[in-house]
Amino acid sequence: xxxxxxxxxxxxxxxxxxxxxxxxxxxxxxxxxxxxxxxxxxxxxxxxxxxxxxxxxxxxxxxxxxxxxxxxxxxxxxxxxxxxxxxxxxxxxxxxxxxxxxxxxxxxxxxxxxxxxxxxxxxxxxxxxxxxxxxxxxxxxxxxxxxxxxxxxxxxxxxxxxxxxxxxxxxxxxxxxxxxxxxxxxxxxxxxxxxxxxxxxx
Numbered sequence: 001x002x003x004x005x006x007x008x009x010x011x012x013x014x015x016x017x018x019x020x021x022x023x024x025x026x027x028x029x030x031x032x033x034x035x036x037x038x039x040x041x042x043x044x045x046x047x048x049x050x051x052x053x054x055x056x057x058x059x060x061x062x063x064x065x066x067x068x069x070x071x072x073x074x075x076x077x078x079x080x081x082x083x084x085x086x087x088x089x090x091x092x093x094x095x096x097x098x099x100x101x102x103x104x105x106x107x108x109x110x111x112x113x114x115x116x117x118x119x120x121x122x123x124x125x126x127x128x129x130x131x132x133x134x135x136x137x138x139x140x141x142x143x144x145x146x147x148x149x150x151x152x153x154x155x156x157x158x159x160x161x162x163x164x165x166x167x168x169x170x171x172x173x174x175x176x177x178x179x180x181x182x183x184x185x186x187x188x189x190x191x192x193x194x195x196x197x198x199x200x201x202x
Contacts, residue, residue: 043071048071052071053079055068056076056079056084056085099126099130103116103122103127104130104131104136106119107131111144112144113128113141113144113146114152123159124153125155125156128141128156
């Protein structure tokens with residue numbers, strides 16, 4: 001018998017070329033963690049859901065809120081569709097005392113005046129006046145002022161010029177003594193006169 005010997009060719013040791021159109025066999029997906037329990041636990045967290053509502057009312061899209069807080073998109077979309085959006089709700093306005101305390105706290109933490117204006121939604125003139133009322137020095141305020149060409153600073157100078165040109169004096173509140181009953185005010189005045197005379201004779 002004649003043995004058939006296969007000769008080595010030059011292309012025998014090259015890697016086999018794979019046709020890109022050839023479909024590869026389906027490979028099993030790697031095991032992924034079950035997020036159902038995580039989503040349920042976070043949906044039951046009151047603080048997380050409250051923050052979710054605040055972000056939706058502030059104008060953030062439901063998809064971004066779901067990614068940021070790791071919540072199911074269906075839950076966030078349901079809240080958005082049920083009045084938790086910028087069209088149906090808005091944040092309640094805080095009073096002047098709360099704004100003043102927030103401005104002072106932010107300033108003490110190192111925030112710039114432009115950042116405080118953006119957070120509180122107030123003009124620069126109001127923020128500066130609140131800080132001055134809380135005994136913040138002028139040098140510290142000037143160090144945090146925005147650039148001169150900033151719209152906040154331009155508006156601030158316009159308000160200063162308008163206030164300087166105003167002919168009306170600011171309203172001065174009366175002291176508490178003027179609101180007392182006339183008899184009580186007279187007794188208080190008489191007592192102060194007697195104390196002053198005793199000091200003079202002593």
